Amino acid sequence: MRNYITMKSRALCPCCMEHQPWQMIWLRSCKANPLNNEIRELLKLLSKPNLKALLSVHDTVAQKNYDPILPPMPDNIDDDEDSVKIIRLVKNREPLGATIKRDEHTGAVIVARIMRGGAADRSGLIHVGDELKEVNGIPVDDKKPEEIIQILSQSQGAITFKIIPSVKEENTSKEGKIFMKALFDYDPTDDKAIPCKEAGLPFMKGDILQIMSQDDATWWQAKLEGDANPRAGLIPSKHFQERRLALRKSDVPVQPLKISNRKISGFRRSFRLSRKDRKTNKTMYECKKSDQYDTADVPTYEEVAKYKRQQNEKYRLVVLVGPVGVGLNELKRKLLISDTQHYGVTVPHTTRPRRNQESDGVEYTFISKHLFETDVQNNKFIEYGEYKNNYYGTSIDSVRSVLAKNKVCLLDVQPHTVKHLRTLEFKPFVIFIKPPSIERLRETRKNAKIISSKDERGAAKPFQEEDFQEMIKSAQIMESQYNHLFDKVIVNDDLTTAYNELKTTFDKLEREAFWVPVSWVHS
Numbered sequence: 033m034r035n036y037i038t039m040k041s042r043a044l045c046p047c048c049m050e051h052q053p054w055q056m057i058w059l060r061s062c063k064a065n066p067l068n069n070e071i072r073e074l075l076k077l078l079s080k081p082n083l084k085a086l087l088s089v090h091d092t093v094a095q096k097n098y099d100p101i102l103p104p105m106p107d108n109i110d111d112d113e114d115s116v117k118i119i120r121l122v123k124n125r126e127p128l129g130a131t132i133k134r135d136e137h138t139g140a141v142i143v144a145r146i147m148r149g150g151a152a153d154r155s156g157l158i159h160v161g162d163e164l165k166e167v168n169g170i171p172v173d174d175k176k177p178e179e180i181i182q183i184l185s186q187s188q189g190a191i192t193f194k195i196i197p198s199v200k201e202e203n204t205s206k207e208g209k210i211f212m213k214a215l216f217d218y219d220p221t222d223d224k225a226i227p228c229k230e231a232g233l234p235f236m237k238g239d240i241l242q243i244m245s246q247d248d249a250t251w252w253q254a255k256l257e258g259d260a261n262p263r264a265g266l267i268p269s270k271h272f273q274e275r276r277l278a279l280r281k282s283d284v285p286v287q288p289l290k291i292s293n294r295k296i297s298g299f300r301r302s303f304r305l306s307r308k309d310r311k312t313n314k315t316m317y318e319c320k321k322s323d324q325y326d327t328a329d330v331p332t333y334e335e336v337a338k339y340k341r342q343q344n345e346k347y348r349l350v351v352l353v354g355p356v357g358v359g360l361n362e363l364k365r366k367l368l369i370s371d372t373q374h375y376g377v378t379v380p381h382t383t384r385p386r387r388n389q390e391s392d393g394v395e396y397t398f399i400s401k402h403l404f405e406t407d408v409q410n411n412k413f414i415e416y417g418e419y420k421n422n423y424y425g426t427s428i429d430s431v432r433s434v435l436a437k438n439k440v441c442l443l444d445v446q447p448h449t450v451k452h453l454r455t456l457e458f459k460p461f462v463i464f465i466k467p468p469s470i471e472r473l474r475e476t477r478k479n480a481k482i483i484s485s486k487d488e489r490g491a492a493k494p495f496q497e498e499d500f501q502e503m504i505k506s507a508q509i510m511e512s513q514y515n516h517l518f519d520k521v522i523v524n525d526d527l528t529t530a531y532n533e534l535k536t537t538f539d540k541l542e543r544e545a546f547w548v549p550v551s552w553v554h555s
């Protein structure tokens with residue numbers, strides 16, 4: 033696109049006279065005359081090769097003959113219209129990248145927004161708030177915005193705008209420096225509220241959006257991070273999206289996690305791996321508050337920044353989430369035995385009496401019921417529960433103690449707990465372990481036993497069809513309600529493949545930068 037501007041004031045533009053020869057003449061005349069210090073310094077500067085090169089570039093640009101040749105400027109501009117600006121843009125197939133509206137009070141046609149990186153923005157000649165008077169000589173005062181858009185879309189080549197420039201300064205200081213992780217899917221063609229569907233930017237949950245403008249409180253402008261296309265698109269602002277989601281939410285019932293009345297505990301026990309006794313390894317506890325997902329906050333966007341762990345920093349906490357029986361403990365066990373120095377798990381607390389072969393702080397940290405209850409009151413547990421009249425729980429300090437040994441702490445929790453772990457201190461990396469299709473579950477788990485489901489003698493039972501169904505349904509609910517918290521999803525189909533994917537993820541976590549909430553980076 034080629035453009036030029038004519039105003040009452042002369043615009044700055046490269047002037048087509050060769051500066052280098054002029055510079056030489058001037059230098060010679062200066063040398064012939066007595067020099068003061070400033071002239072001497074100026075001569076020195078003008079003799080520098082970089083300044084000479086700059087002037088040479090200027091001359092080249094000024095002499096260049098750009099195509100297409102623009103038609104002459106209209107000469108019937110009213111001399112009294114001091115602030116009128118005539119702009120001529122040559123339009124190719126690309127949209128102009130601007131929206132217009134009618135001012136409610138004055139009735140004037142106003143430029144409502146300029147899409148960042150679009151044609152109008154790149155021209156630098158049209159600004160938000162400019163009043164549109166004419167398009168190609170046609171007065172627009174009495175036209176509806178749709179009619180003006182029609183004129184624009186039918187125009188080919190040069191378009192002349194007569195506008196009254198706005199006096200408002202735009203705030204561009206933070207533009208392009210804010211990144212948001214999308215916590216919902218967005219399709220502008222489905223959005224009745226968007227002022228211009230064509231200008232909308234579709235995105236998916238988990239996408240990183242570079243926010244180009246927040247000038248409008250309802251419609252932000254954004255680009256998908258890493259997208260080479262410079263033109264921004266419209267997206268609903270955080271505030272607007274939260275408001276309308278909150279309104280919609282009141283109609284949608286929250287889906288409970290408990291999907292059958294089967295007599296299984298159904299709750300993840302993070303404790304098995306830290307026990308030595310195989311029998312006690314099968315003990316389970318029922319976690320409090322776990323029979324229903326909490327209503328998570330209205331998820332819209334989360335401001336994020338890139339973060340890479342430094343050598344001297346503690347490892348990020350690795351949180352594993354998944355439905356009962358999906359294979360979390362199997363994957364954790366494989367990781368632990370692959371490198372006991374590098375990976376660690378927490379030691380749980382219990383109020384049950386210590387058995388002979390057990391040592392305090394190894395299988396469990398043994399504490400009194402009274403102390404346990406006090407710790408619960410003081411929010412010292414990430415999760416806790418009761419089993420056969422004894423409490424079991426994972427304390428925050430037990431995570432700290434693994435991290436303090438400079439190990440990667442592997443922790444499996446229920447998904448609603450994740451949001452409490454998302455702190456600057458732990459910077460958790462959350463991995464959702466997902467079951468494969470029911471057909472693949474039947475094939476791969478033919479000989480496997482579901483440890484949380486026991487027979488009359490207390491032994492683990494082979495997987496039943498309903499275990500698979502429950503696993504899939506529970507995974508779907510987890511994913512629909514909590515996937516905005518997952519950094520990575522791994523399908524545990526073939527065990528070795530899932531394990532290798534987990535290992536690769538850990539390697540990347542140590543080598544590469546990841547998007548994290550901005551508060552974890554700029555504390």
Ligand SMILES: Nc1ncnc2c1ncn2[C@@H]1O[C@H](COP(=O)(O)OP(=O)(O)OP(=O)(O)O)[C@@H](O)[C@H]1O
Pocket residue numbers: 299300301354355356357358359360361362363476477480481482483484485524525526527528530
């Ligand atoms: N990909 C797989 N292929 C075949 N068997 C598997 C696979 N993953 C796990 N298993 C088996 O499934 C059973 C359940 O696995 P595991 O105990 O790790 O599940 P879990 O998610 O920790 O369940 P729970 O919540 O009951 O502890 C185990 O016998 C395990 O060996």
